[in-house]
Amino acid sequence: MTDAGAPPPALLPPLKADPRVIAAIVASALFMQNLDSAAVTTALPAMALDLGVDPARLGAAITSYLVALTVFIPVSGWVADRFGAKRVFMAAIAIFTVASVLCGRANTVPEMIGARIFQGLGGAMMVPVARLLLLRQIRKEEMLSAMAWLTMPAMIGPISGPPLGGFLTDMFGWRSVFLINVPIGILGLALVAWKIPHVPPSDPGPPDRRGLVLIGLALALFMFGLETIGRHVMPAGMPEAGLVLGVMFGWAAIRHCRQTPRPALDLSLLQIRTFSQGTLSGSLFRIGAGATPFLVPMLLQVGFGKTASEAGLVSFATALGALAMKPLARPILQRFGFRSVLIGTSVLAAAGIAVAAGFTPAWPLWLIFALLALGGLFRSLQFTALNTLSFADVPTSRLSAATSFSGTAQQLAPALGVVLATTSLEISTTLAGHPIATVHDFSIAFLVAAAVVLASCPFFLRLSPDAGEEVSGHHSGAAKQAAE
Incomplete structure (x- = not known):
């Protein structure tokens, strides 16, 4: 990791490529990872049936991947500095692609978990290093726009993942869900090799x-x-x-x-108030929100008896709403500031998850789709605000350490979200004496997730009204008076 007391590294030479092009290309890794996560969740019931286990217990195939991400992310910043960010990024894409093939060939739950852990190793290097490649090349005032360019292509993965996962599962079996990563990984490697400028390695010292x-x-x-x-x-x-x-x-x-x-984790970064709030306080939101991508397709298939294709077509509504919000994030944050947006979206997103507790087979699918899309709008704005606020005041010399720290927290939260969902279902079914989860049990799990999301709101109240104003462009009333 970069020593907090070390002098800032020499500035990198100007990029020949447009930063927006760089952002779009490195987002290919985020696209592949998000496509994989969304598609696997939709295929989970079919995987469980084929492997002979309960769908809720096969959540280990998801959490093992997310835990592997979390375990290996802390070293990603050091590895990127030591061997060069572009080289590490390409190696990570290759590992993720090979691991996807191994997942598609798994015949037992232990084999699947082992392959998912290997896949997590590749993912752990992909996402934080992709962000690091971009952050080192932009100015503060470009950060919000660059983050939007980075995340918008990546959102195509969650949008296409559920319907694609459902279609592939119904037509070709669940193994094809993993094999779809092979052509995407090859294309991503080619684009990175062609367009991403070389970033020379440095000497970050011993790990x-x-x-x-x-x-x-x-x-x-x-x-x-x-x-x-x-x-x-x-x-x-x-x-x-x-x-x-x-x-x-x-x-x-x-x-x-x-x-x-x-x-390995620079805890002194927590002294930066915006980084602390965006990383730690935001984790509560991410945990509750991370339960819903697991619960929705499971509810539709296990609770409502829908096919994987039907569940996928409905589940992608959340990601569709998230993509629609991306162009609006900058003007909204500029108008209201980070503090107001984080508080408001916490309340609205919690309400959206709580509404899902009322879903029954009698609800028309178009209405469920519309409500999920609306919830996706608020969650997307919250994630954009959290991701940008975390790095708003981090010095350039500490970006490697910050991306590792933030990446660890961001990957741990969805893993805890899946555990929250599966544990809530397990407790509810046990208390009710059901052999498998019913619609009522899913309602309990949605309410628990909503409560966790809402619990993040008091922490955001502690933010200053002008927090991150250099990045958002918002100026509070107090700041305006001081300027006058």
Whole structure:
């Protein structure tokens, strides 16, 4: 990682390519990852049937990937500095593509989980390094626009993922959902090799091996405990031991990172108020929102008896609403500022998730589609605001450390969201004595997710009205009076 006390690195030579072109190309990695995540969720019931397990318990295929992302992301900044961001980015795309093939060939749950962990290794290097490639080439006032260009192409993945995953599952089987990544990965590699400027490696110093090991063990053990506790899939006491050991290793990791000069996770970044709010406070929102992409297709197939294609066509409404919001994010943030937007969208997004608790088979699919699309609008604005605010005040010399830290938090949150969803379903079905989840159990899970999203709102109230104004272009009344 870049030492917080080190002098800022020399400025990189000007890019020959338009930053918007760079953003669109590196977004190919985000597209592939988001397409994979959205399509796999839609195909999950078919995968569970073929592998002979309960759909809710196959959530481990999703969480194992997300945990792998979280475990390996802390080292991504150091690896990008040491070997060159473009080279690492291309290697990550290749790993992700090969791992997708292995997922498509899995015949047992352990094989699937192992392949998904390998896939997570590639994903861990793709997303933060893609963001780092872009952030190092833009000015503060270009950040909001560049983030929109980065995320808009990537949103095509969640839009096309559910219907494509449903169609492929119904027509060719669930294995084809993973194999679709092969041509996308090859195209992404070609575009990166052709258009992305070379970024020379630097000497970031030795990696914080002890910190990386402690963080990896803490996250892996804690998520293992959360994923397996109360499900009777592991010997008695193992899930509880995983949780306890995860907390202990986490405490040791925090203590270590506070004392070492080049930590795996630079906790001093939390002293930057906008980074702290965007990363940590935003994680509560991401956890609750991360439960819904898992719950919606499962509800439609397990609860309503819809086909994978039907579930996919309805589920992509959220991503469609998110894409529609992207061009509007900049003027909205400029008009209202980060604080007001984060508070307002937290409330509106929580309300949208709570409405989903009322879905029944009697609801027309077009109305469910419309409500999901509306919820996607608010969640998209929230994610754009959080992602931009996190880096609004981070110095250039600390971008590598910041992207690693932020990436770890952003990937851990969806994993916790899936665990929140599966745990809520498991508890509800157990208390009600159902062999499988019913519509009522899904309603409980949606309400729990909505409550977690709403819990982020009080933290955003602590933000200053002029937080991130250099990036958003919004000037509060107090700032205007001071200027006058």
